[in-house]
Amino acid sequence: MVQATAGAAPGTKRKRQDGTEREDAIHQSISDAIVEHRLKPGSRLREDALAEVFGVSRTGIRKVLQRLAIEQLVTIAPRRGASVARPTADEAHEVFAARQMVECGLMAEVASRITSGELMELDALTRREVNALAEGNKSLAIRTSSEFHERLAQMSGNKTLAEFVGRLCSRSSLILAVYGSSGGEPMGCESHDHNELVRLLKDGDGAGASQFMLNHLKSVEASLSIVEGAEEVPDLYSIFGS
CATH class of the missing domain: 1.10.10.10 (Winged helix-like DNA-binding domain superfamily/Winged helix DNA-binding domain)
Incomplete structure (x- = not known):
C-alpha cells in the first residue's frame, strides 16, 4: 500500500x-x-x-x-x-477625495522619518519625470508620477495605506485618460510640484507638505473635464x- x-x-x-x-x-x-x-x-x-x-x-x-x-x-x-x-465622474471625484485624505494625512509622518537616501530617490524620480516630459514620452511620465506618489506613501512606514495609495494612483491614471486634456498639454502632476514637495520634506515641514499636497491634488482634479x-x-x- x-x-x-x-x-x-x-x-x-x-x-x-x-x-x-x-x-x-x-x-x-x-x-x-x-x-x-x-x-x-x-x-x-x-x-x-x-x-x-x-x-x-x-x-x-x-x-x-x-x-x-x-x-x-x-x-x-x-x-x-x-x-x-472607464470611471464615471462621481468615481473620479471619490478617488481624488480619497487621495486627499490619505496622502495629505501621511505627509507629517513622512517628514518626520524620511532619510537622505529616500530624498535622493524622490529627486531621481522627479528628474526622470522631467526628462520624460521633455522627450514627449507621456507614458513614462505618467508611470513615474504614479511611482513618485506611491513611493512617497511607502516612506510613511504604513504598508497598508501605501498599498491603498498605489491602487488609487492606478485608478487616477484611468481618470486622467478619460477626463484629461486630449491636446498637447501634459496630463496629471506638474513635475515642479513634486520638486516643491521634496523641498518641504527635506526641511521637515510636514504641515507645509500636507497643505501643498492638498493644493497639488486639487489642481490635478480641477484640470479634468468630462469628454x-x-x-x-x-x-x-x-x-x-x-
Whole structure:
C-alpha cells in the first residue's frame, strides 16, 4: 500500500510556482499598459487574443483579468467579457477625495522619518519625470508620477495605506485618460510640484507638505473635464508583442 506524502512533489510545486510567476508578469504588463494609457479606458480585452499574445491558456488570462477587476482597473460584464475600466465622474471625484485624505494625512509622518537616501530617490524620480516630459514620452511620465506618489506613501512606514495609495494612483491614471486634456498639454502632476514637495520634506515641514499636497491634488482634479469617447478596440499585438 502506497502512503500519501505530505505536500506536492517538487516538480509539481515548481510548475505551480512558474505558473504563478508567469501570471504575475502578465498582470504587471497589462496593469502597466493601463496606467501608461497604452490601453485606453473602455478598450475590450479579449481572452483569446490575450492568450495568444502572451502564449498562455485562456484560463490563465481569466485569472489575471479577475485580479485586475478586483483592483478596479478592469470591468468584467456577462456575455460581453472584459474591458479596461472607464470611471464615471462621481468615481473620479471619490478617488481624488480619497487621495486627499490619505496622502495629505501621511505627509507629517513622512517628514518626520524620511532619510537622505529616500530624498535622493524622490529627486531621481522627479528628474526622470522631467526628462520624460521633455522627450514627449507621456507614458513614462505618467508611470513615474504614479511611482513618485506611491513611493512617497511607502516612506510613511504604513504598508497598508501605501498599498491603498498605489491602487488609487492606478485608478487616477484611468481618470486622467478619460477626463484629461486630449491636446498637447501634459496630463496629471506638474513635475515642479513634486520638486516643491521634496523641498518641504527635506526641511521637515510636514504641515507645509500636507497643505501643498492638498493644493497639488486639487489642481490635478480641477484640470479634468468630462469628454465622452467611443469604445476602442486595441491592437494587442503592438502593445504586448516583442
